[in-house]
Amino acid sequence: MQITSTKNPAVKHVCSLRNRRNREKEQLTLLEGYRELSRGNKYGIEIIEVFFCREMFLGENEFPLLDKLAEAGAKIAEVPAHLMTKMTYRDRPEGLIAVVRMKQHELSKLAPKPNSLYIVAEAVEKPGNLGSILRSADAAGADGLIICNKCTDIYNPNVIRASTGALFSVPMAESSTEETIKWLKENKIKSLAATPHTDFLYTDVDMTESVAIIVGTEQHGLSQEWIDAADLGIRIPMLGKIDSLNVATAATILLYEAARQRKWEIKGFYENSFN
Numbered sequence: 709m710q711i712t713s714t715k716n717p718a719v720k721h722v723c724s725l726r727n728r729r730n731r732e733k734e735q736l737t738l739l740e741g742y743r744e745l746s747r748g749n750k751y752g753i754e755i756i757e758v759f760f761c762r763e764m765f766l767g768e769n770e771f772p773l774l775d776k777l778a779e780a781g782a783k784i785a786e787v788p789a790h791l792m793t794k795m796t797y798r799d800r801p802e803g804l805i806a807v808v809r810m811k812q813h814e815l816s817k818l819a820p821k822p823n824s825l826y827i828v829a830e831a832v833e834k835p836g837n838l839g840s841i842l843r844s845a846d847a848a849g850a851d852g853l854i855i856c857n858k859c860t861d862i863y864n865p866n867v868i869r870a871s872t873g874a875l876f877s878v879p880m881a882e883s884s885t886e887e888t889i890k891w892l893k894e895n896k897i898k899s900l901a902a903t904p905h906t907d908f909l910y911t912d913v914d915m916t917e918s919v920a921i922i923v924g925t926e927q928h929g930l931s932q933e934w935i936d937a938a939d940l941g942i943r944i945p946m947l948g949k950i951d952s953l954n955v956a957t958a959a960t961i962l963l964y965e966a967a968r969q970r971k972w973e974i975k976g977f978y979e980n981s982f983n
Contacts, residue, residue, distance in 0.1 A: 709785040722795045728861045735810045737863035741802040742770055747873030754809040757783045761792040764803030797865045810863050815881040818852050820895045825966050826920040827959055830856040830885060830934060833926055839870020840956035846874035848963035853878055856885045889937045892920050899938040901930055902958055904951055906941030913942050915966040923959045
């Protein structure tokens with residue numbers, strides 16, 4: 709199918725999903741780009757409609773992907789460049805955008821494993837930061853991300869873009885701080901609160917057992933509720949004039965320290981990858 713008019717209902721619908729209220733009402737969101745669509749399809753996201761502009765494609769893999777999505781039941785439509793530019797978020801569209809169904813993320817559905825590693829993000833406001841935390845959680849082999857007292861729509865297209873599709877690969881839950889604290893204690897998962905107000909350096913704390921790393925808002929850090937409830941506060945040393953790091957940067961450092969301490973797993977990964 710080809711679409712050429714800006715007044716087409718499908719085009720208007722895609723543009724309406726740039727609004728958070730519409731996304732939450734319809735439980736639909738947008739995916740842009742080859743990598744995001746590929747990963748969404750791989751991890752079981754229901755892709756309903758796909759719009760493409762062949763002259764914007766960056767490579768030769770887009771048409772096989774479109775064939776695969778069509779076989780899975782997605783509607784496929786071609787649009788000219790000016791319509792693709794109107795429909796997308798990106799400054800440089802890659803010629804693919806899709807309407808997909810959101811998933812529900814309940815804390816009760818997370819199943820802790822032995823020596824599990826979680827990252828908990830409380831009231832993170834910026835979509836780019838949340839997406840970067842997801843990307844780091846995937847890279848460091850975390851068992852899940854728990855979002856407490858959410859301030860950001862996790863299906864904001866900017867979250868998806870910043871996560872490079874890790875939104876679909878990392879197990880995730882949305883909950884309140886109170887419920888998350890209770891869940892961690894019930895499952896005997898040690899909580900490590902990232903805060904500058906502690907004597908414990910993050911490198912001196914055992915992260916090889918079941919742990920949850922807790923990070924807070926960009927401006928104010930963790931709530932007092934988390935500070936009081938956490939098993940231990942940990943800090944990243946700041947050697948300059950600034951007293952804190954960007955929340956996504958801090959989360960990445962802490963996650964990779966946990967991965968470093970669990971180096972026997974990483975060693976096994978590399979052995980399996982290159983043998």
